Amino acid sequence: MSLRIIVSLLLLIMGWGTNEVYSQTTEGKKMKFAIAIHGGAGSSAKNFSEQAILKRKSVLENALNKGVAILEAGGSSLDAVQEVIVILEDDPQFNAGKGAVFNAVGSHELDASIMDGSNLACGAVAGVSHIKNPIRLARLVMTETRHVLLSGTGAEQFAKSHSVDWVEPNYFDTEAAKASWNRYQNRLKQKDKDTSLLDFQNSLAEPDWNIGTVGCVALDSNGNLAAGTSTGGMTYKKFGRVGDSPVVGAGTYADNETCAVSATGVGEEYIRRAVAYDVAAQMKYRGVSIQQAIDDNLNSRLRKGDGGLIAVDKDGNIAMGFNTGGMARAAADSEGKFEVIWGER
Numbered sequence: 521m522s523l524r525i526i527v528s529l530l531l532l533i534m535g536w537g538t539n540e541v542y543s544q545t546t547e548g549k550k551m552k553f554a555i556a557i558h559g560g561a562g563s564s565a566k567n568f569s570e571q572a573i574l575k576r577k578s579v580l581e582n583a584l585n586k587g588v589a590i591l592e593a594g595g596s597s598l599d600a601v602q603e604v605i606v607i608l609e610d611d612p613q614f615n616a617g618k619g620a621v622f623n624a625v626g627s628h629e630l631d632a633s634i635m636d637g638s639n640l641a642c643g644a645v646a647g648v649s650h651i652k653n654p655i656r657l658a659r660l661v662m663t664e665t666r667h668v669l670l671s672g673t674g675a676e677q678f679a680k681s682h683s684v685d686w687v688e689p690n691y692f693d694t695e696a697a698k699a700s701w702n703r704y705q706n707r708l709k710q711k712d713k714d715t716s717l718l719d720f721q722n723s724l725a726e727p728d729w730n731i732g733t734v735g736c737v738a739l740d741s742n743g744n745l746a747a748g749t750s751t752g753g754m755t756y757k758k759f760g761r762v763g764d765s766p767v768v769g770a771g772t773y774a775d776n777e778t779c780a781v782s783a784t785g786v787g788e789e790y791i792r793r794a795v796a797y798d799v800a801a802q803m804k805y806r807g808v809s810i811q812q813a814i815d816d817n818l819n820s821r822l823r824k825g826d827g828g829l830i831a832v833d834k835d836g837n838i839a840m841g842f843n844t845g846g847m848a849r850a851a852a853d854s855e856g857k858f859e860v861i862w863g864e865r
């Protein structure tokens with residue numbers, strides 16, 4: 521037996537594999553993980569009934585449990601992010617997958633992205649209307665193509681050569697999204713010009729803008745970060761409009777050197793300010809904490825009412841914030857944190 525093999529065996533017996541070194545040297549624990557989820561920023565939970573709040577929170581809790589189970593078992597942050605988002609996409613209460621909002625022409629166009637912080641690999645889809653779980657297709661774009669973002673019919677053609685669930689567009693129809701679309705339609709009749717989405721939403725008598733885009737960020741026990749975001753976009757968006765959620769650096773970003781970020785809000789504002797990347801860049805170049813980087817974006821770079829952010833850094837610190845009336849959110853880590861929040865700031 522060579523000396524190298526003997527040394528490797530000794531290290532293995534002493535528990536000095538790469539994984540263990542990471543967790544033992546940082547926290548003295550067997551496992552080290554952290555995960556955060558958002559269920560969309562927008563109007564305050566005050567606009568929703570107690571029952572609606574509890575119903576939405578219970579799905580967030582299920583999703584959080586799923587993510588924690590994957591991470592606790594030593595699974596990857598990418599798998600945790602994807603599976604959490606699939607649960608939220610399958611629930612009609614969220615503006616992603618099943619509960620996607622209607623665009624201006626009364627159809628659905630879904631966007632999603634996922635990013636692997638260990639190697640900056642990323643994948644995204646935009647404007648798909650036959651894909652049950654856009655986050656799964658985004659992951660396939662990342663792993664099975666040399667591209668980052670596929671859109672519309674091209675993305676759907678790519679889907680056909682892979683095993684993703686295909687649905688007819690009316691699968692995404694829900695009464696709540698239709699009611700919201702009707703309110704916009706009625707309100708629009710009273711307006712004479714195409715104003716900005718935020719101004720338009722603010723002008724609604726009862727602002728109900730689409731709480732419900734979903735996102736997840738996670739750190740796994742190997743020290744790998746991942747982020748993902750999925751959405752139906754914004755109610756009454758123009759046909760063909762693409763928001764920030766599938767734009768890496770705007771709505772989603774992950775880099776093992778700094779943090780993983782997922783955004784929710786008025787996508788145009790997140791795109792023009794490269795918000796998700798800016799959170800990571802502030803940590804890297806200004807040396808600020810994850811919470812400071814998020815607060816700076818929400819308080820100084822974005823406008824009040826634009827949206828929210830969740831992030832986890834390479835040490836497992838979780839930061840969440842929003843400058844809207846509310847943001848459904850949840851977080852857990854290997855030190856016992858487990859919380860699902862909506863209805864209180």
Ligand code: ASP
Nearest residue numbers: 733753763784785786787
């Ligand atoms: N950011 C999403 C978009 O602009 C919408 C949202 O988060 O509510 O498409």
